[in-house]
Amino acid sequence: MRRHLYDQPIEVKESIPEHPRALRLDLPEPPNGDASDQAFVYRFDDEVVGFFNRCGHVRLPMDLDDGKFFDREGMIICRVHGARFDERSGACIMGPAYTGLYRLLIQSGNRPAHDENSKDSSPTTPSEQSFYKSNTMAESSAVSTGELGSSGERAGEQAPNYRILGWEGPVASK
Numbered sequence: 314m315r316r317h318l319y320d321q322p323i324e325v326k327e328s329i330p331e332h333p334r335a336l337r338l339d340l341p342e343p344p345n346g347d348a349s350d351q352a353f354v355y356r357f358d359d360e361v362v363g364f365f366n367r368c369g370h371v372r373l374p375m376d377l378d379d380g381k382f383f384d385r386e387g388m389i390i391c392r393v394h395g396a397r398f399d400e401r402s403g404a405c406i407m408g409p410a411y412t413g414l415y416r417l418l419i420q421s422g423n424r425p426a427h428d429e430n431s432k433d434s435s436p437t438t439p440s441e442q443s444f445y446k447s448n449t450m451a452e453s454s455a456v457s458t459g460e461l462g463s464s465g466e467r468a469g470e471q472a473p474n475y476r477i478l479g480w481e482g483p484v485a486s487k
């Protein structure tokens with residue numbers, strides 16, 4: 314699985330809707346090598362998750378450009394040929410896709426997002442070291458995807474800001 318971290322995390326300034334709605338946004342340095350590509354993010358079970366809008370089949374935009382990413386059961390659907398992806402992990406569940414999606418690494422508050430269960434959570438790349446150094450004072454919750462661990466917002470706490478740290482993928486199929 315490829316993993317890419319931005320030199321500077323990208324703050325999401327727009328309101329992020331609850332699943333099954335999603336916010337579309339353009340992000341730089343996407344997996345396909347273009348200057349930028351479209352992604353989508355949404356709230357799901359007290360987490361914020363997001364993926365690049367490229368199918369694991371033909372790498373086409375999955376929403377036919379109308380912002381509708383989910384089927385009646387709430388799974389991510391590619392409306393080009395009907396592939397389905399898990400709405401939390403981005404793994405391919407059914408359909409002609411060969412791989413899962415590229416998921417976004419998303420952080421809330423200021424605490425570095427990392428795998429808290431990992432024996433070695435130290436930053437290893439220059440990008441990670443740079444980012445982690447600039448975020449050593451924080452204590453608030455981190456919301457991220459998949460292997461980075463997660464925690465939710467508590468009642469009464471200030472709503473966190475969300476930052477996109479980078480991306481990883483493609484997610485393995487189920």
Ligand code: FES
Pocket residue numbers: 368369370371372373375391392393394395396408409410
């Ligand atoms: S392009 Fe998505 S299923 Fe074919």
